[in-house]
Amino acid sequence: MKRIKYGLSAIGLAVGMAMSGTSFIAFATEPTLSKADFEKAQLHYFQRCAGCHGVLRKGATGKNLEPENTLKKGQKRLEKIISLGTEGGMNNFDDLFSKQEIANLATFIQMEPPVPPEMSLAQMREHTKQYIAPKDYPTKPMHGRNWENFFVVIERDAGKAAIVDGDTKEIVTHIDTGYAVHVIKGTEHHKTQHTKDTGRFWYTIGRDGKVNKIDLWQTPDKMLVAETKMAYDARDIAVSGDGKYVIAGGYWPAHFVIMDAVTLNPLKVVSTRGYNTKGEFINEARVAAIYTTPNEPTFLVAVKELGQMWQVDYRDLDNLRIEQINSAEFLHDGFFDPTGRYFQIAANASNKMVVVDTKDRKLEKMIDVDALPHPGPGANWIDDKCGPVGGTTHLGVGLVSVWGNDPMGHPDQAWKLCYEVETDGAGVFIRTHETSDYVWADQLKHPEPEIQQSVQVFDKKTREIVKTIRVTEEPGKAALHIEFNKGGSEVWVSVWNRKDSKNPTGEIVVYDAKTLKEKARIKGLTTPTGKFNVYNRMNHKT
């Protein structure tokens, strides 16, 4: 399994030109595995390692794991790292894999990384199917429930999405989706279009690239209406403002796919492989996140390793206009300001929040924040001194950073840090509501169970933490992700059942948004993760 060296001298290249991408490795005893062990290790790598290290092992959030690096470390040292994790932030895997599985993984990463296949439009179309023909879609809701207060909930390790009635707290149904859904998005109101069925259709994207379409007007048994597959590994999805198109982004292949929102028929695929802001070619230039712009006829595609936001105009797919907006590596996730003009996204390897002006389709600003910003759905509110502000949690530190985001009304405060709030632990998600006095932040990344199981709430006026809420005390459980209901009177927090992640022993805990007191527990959910309130999401209530 040696690579072939490309004879640079043979094609008359100048001496001294550094080679990239290929190298000649010669060693007497190559680490190797049986075919069965290789495929199993490859599967484990794909499921648990590729997210941070990349399928080609070039590294991103995690380190480069190509043989030229891993061979130097050797089998024993690699086994130890995989078992126990690192100071640098890598988890331990000795609770997930057996000793033999860890040994095989250590060997696998010393072998040449296999390159996964490409996927053509024709291959995607083979997976497109209608469970309900569009002509049979109902013209009004087929149930008496208040569907605008539904929560669409990711049940990560079940490969399902749960529909939860926000009024009654009942689980309406569980819908089969792709593996480990990362995000679910619904149709949203657009500046140029508000229709009576906005918010009705929801689209899930599995880590396996499977796309499912959900119709909230259907009876529970018929809510899954269509399906396709657009990649082998994927993370995000969005719906165009006119409701005509769905776009999803691939980790592998590195591309985005625009589909017909009615049938999910893939119409257009565009590669995101390219050059990062330093001018280095990145084969695995992954689409981390995709959003629809509330005011413009465009999508925003965050190309993680390129440090570029691509603003893609969906009005003419055959003459596709894209602005490739340079910012900083590695782009992760973000949210709009209240006007919908500016998009605020974390560049987590650069410790920056990047701001894109979607009207002028250009970079507006970059704001220095702390280690590994990660806003999740984000939070916007009004600060007494700075005016309109946005805020983010950080994966690397227990801190909420808050910046001004109103360049028209508050130019002096715009895109500058306004203040910071220290929390007990590093977190993943922040959230508030326009009717609420408070901002909520989780602490999922903190190693201590007590902190990981608690969310913190701070006051918009005093900028002080007013309450630490222990959401669960059960061993092996953690609290994460906050979402308000329609109207903002309730706050929903997820509880992951990490140690029993295949069974419906997770829950959502509902709090009163004013008194901050527990109101209800919704049980019977498997690793509930992201929750999306239909009304808030379709109206861009962040």
Added chain:
Amino acid sequence: MKRIKYGLSAIGLAVGMAMSGTSFIAFATEPTLSKADFEKAQLHYFQRCAGCHGVLRKGATGKNLEPENTLKKGQKRLEKIISLGTEGGMNNFDDLFSKQEIANLATFIQMEPPVPPEMSLAQMREHTKQYIAPKDYPTKPMHGRNWENFFVVIERDAGKAAIVDGDTKEIVTHIDTGYAVHVIKGTEHHKTQHTKDTGRFWYTIGRDGKVNKIDLWQTPDKMLVAETKMAYDARDIAVSGDGKYVIAGGYWPAHFVIMDAVTLNPLKVVSTRGYNTKGEFINEARVAAIYTTPNEPTFLVAVKELGQMWQVDYRDLDNLRIEQINSAEFLHDGFFDPTGRYFQIAANASNKMVVVDTKDRKLEKMIDVDALPHPGPGANWIDDKCGPVGGTTHLGVGLVSVWGNDPMGHPDQAWKLCYEVETDGAGVFIRTHETSDYVWADQLKHPEPEIQQSVQVFDKKTREIVKTIRVTEEPGKAALHIEFNKGGSEVWVSVWNRKDSKNPTGEIVVYDAKTLKEKARIKGLTTPTGKFNVYNRMNHKT
């Protein structure tokens, strides 16, 4: 040298999903070569085969030459094909390579194609140098010659460009350039900008990706002023309408690079790898040709294997706007209509002329023509019945196709075939001038020496061939490429010295544009190929 199969079943892919890009080849005795022979065969392949078959051997103009196909043919059959050529249009190579070299090439193409390295901006910058510092550029011409009637002439197999004085017919100098320069472009007048030094600076692009800048105001010994390298294999170059940027396109890596036109410092690199019009991923999506648009602040990048024209706006490199315009495979070369709004380019595998509307940045039309259209610099003129027309020669047939290209004034004729003129042989270049009654076409692709050595001239009014001109009768020579002088009173035709291609035994033959009689022979040129008259090119006189 086996490829590693990516275990699709392991990552839960549906059965029946066809694999692309990887396959598992097992054979008892693998064809192989010594390192030295491998590198030599690789060099021969790169120089003589990659242009049609691609460095990755996926095929384009030529057939796919991956091991799964070549192994079936076997060593003997492959040697025969390389020696004698094919009916399908491949040349014989037994006059170029020895028997052993052909045998090694046959073995080489049965081995896995080595993937050439990438090239970063930093690597390109290592090759950037100034022979004359920009501060030392003269402020007026340093010689008394009429530089606007200079011809910049490619001397292909010498790796040089000759500067020829169009008034005196003297060779002013030979300038070192990259290997086998394909195209040379100068600064051009733009709708928004006419400066007194437009046409002064010229830029060459070698097949080896080397870029050289020529200053026609300098004394002959100082005309080469700057240099860089933007790829390992390249074909075309252009200068922005504002004179600020130079853009060049790579065959490998598949990308385009925007450089500072003063220093040639590479500023921006953009990958062209992507999906063709059928939605299949193309790793080797080569930039066949690049043009500057006369009216818009954009470049047109023809991405050959994608069948896409990319219109690239150069006003903001950090927020780079690109329209990816779908048309047809494989895009090759083209020319503007007289208004500068429409670009007409050959899609030679589809037998179409593609028309791009550069104002609206979209596909205008596709015109069906005959086998393998190839206009080279192209020709526009006025036809009595159809009004303004454009025309192309074909590589596959002795035919000039003529279409209307004035959608405003002659909407009924626009983008439809107006008429065809049969010539004696398939050709590569067509040319005329607004002051001329005639259109000239070469016949370089015809196998008979007599026809290959002749160009044909037809009358714009009668649409009939009025003269066949035997440009040379010397064995091993061929006539090609036509260019008018400033003012249009002369027609210059190149004579290739194919059998003696390393020596200056080629020539340019000058004809009177009215009488069609020979006027002069300019000797001392090595394989003179494309010729670019400064005045005509800077004023878009096609």
